[in-house]
Amino acid sequence: DAGVIQSPRHEVTEMGQEVTLRCKPISGHDYLFWYRQTMMRGLELLIYFNNNVPIDDSGMPEDRFSAKMPNASFSTLKIQPSEPRDSAVYFCASTLTGPYGYTFGSGTRLTVV
Amino acid sequence: AQSVTQLDSHVSVSEGTPVLLRCNYSSSYSPSLFWYVQHPNKGLQLLLKYTSAATLVKGINGFEAEFKKSETSFHLTKPSAHMSDAAEYFCVVSEGGSSNTGKLIFGQGTTLQVKP
Numbered sequence A: 001d002a003g004v005i006q007s008p009r010h011e012v013t014e015m016g017q018e019v020t021l022r023c024k025p026i027s028g029h030d031y032l033f034w035y036r037q038t039m040m041r042g043l044e045l046l047i048y049f050n051n052n053v054p055i056d057d058s059g060m061p062e063d064r065f066s067a068k069m070p071n072a073s074f075s076t077l078k079i080q081p082s083e084p085r086d087s088a089v090y091f092c093a094s095t096l097t098g099p100y101g102y103t104f105g106s107g108t109r110l111t112v113v
Numbered sequence B: 001a002q003s004v005t006q007l008d009s010h011v012s013v014s015e016g017t018p019v020l021l022r023c024n025y026s027s028s029y030s031p032s033l034f035w036y037v038q039h040p041n042k043g044l045q046l047l048l049k050y051t052s053a054a055t056l057v058k059g060i061n062g063f064e065a066e067f068k069k070s071e072t073s074f075h076l077t078k079p080s081a082h083m084s085d086a087a088e089y090f091c092v093v094s095e096g097g098s099s100n101t102g103k104l105i106f107g108q109g110t111t112l113q114v115k116p
Helices: none
Strands: A005-007 A010-013 A019-024 A031-038 A042-050 A053-056 A065-071 A074-078 A088-095 A106-112 B002-008 B010-014 B019-021 B025-028 B032-038 B044-050 B056-058 B064-066 B073-076 B088-092 B102-106 B110-115
Touching: A005 A088, A010 A019, A010 A031, A019 A053, A019 A106, A042 A065, A042 A074, A042 B102, A053 A065, A074 A088, A106 B032, B002 B088, B002 B102, B010 B019, B019 B110, B025 B032, B025 B056, B025 B088, B032 B064, B032 B073, B044 B064, B073 B088
Parallel strands: A010 A106, B010 B110
Antiparallel strands: A005 A019, A019 A074, A031 A042, A031 A088, A042 A053, A065 A074, A088 A106, B002 B025, B019 B073, B025 B073, B032 B044, B032 B088, B056 B064, B064 B073, B088 B102, B088 B110
16 A cells, blocks of 8 residues: 555745645545644644545635635645745545544655745 | 643653653543654654554554553663664544544654663
């Protein structure tokens, strides 16, 4: 199993541009999570899906952020327009129903200049 | 509501000496607890998990943790530190309890430094 795959690994963009982060969960996993990690705030849960349906998006910071999961093998996190304060490492994770813990991807390091 | 408190933001040990990373949790019901490790510029890796079975949980790379309900603690230990153990460690509780999937609530992390 290739694990949770995120792309790109690094993204540098200018303020105001649209940014799209991608995630492929482990095949068969029915939960998918998006986290953001910064030095100041640590790990924050942004949104999670169960069977492709968004369950809790209360962590999404503002309307500039949106996430979709069109099928069981793909999810995107979009920021439009991006701002310097969005600079962070964004992690995707997936798991099966039950107390198994998550498998995390390697993350996308986003820098907005 | 569930929460975790990692009692030390930074721990420094010498190679070959024991490691103790402390974690206290708060949970409304029987919790699922996890330890994750994050090496520099890497993703998070699951070290071990407790889900209401044996209270002493063994994980990867020689780490183990003991669930103590009376103390609401889940401290991580390793008998002998290795240089490769230097990393950030996160104690985590699941909102779903011991039998369900739920949001993971992360502690603030403990940086482990291992000196030669």
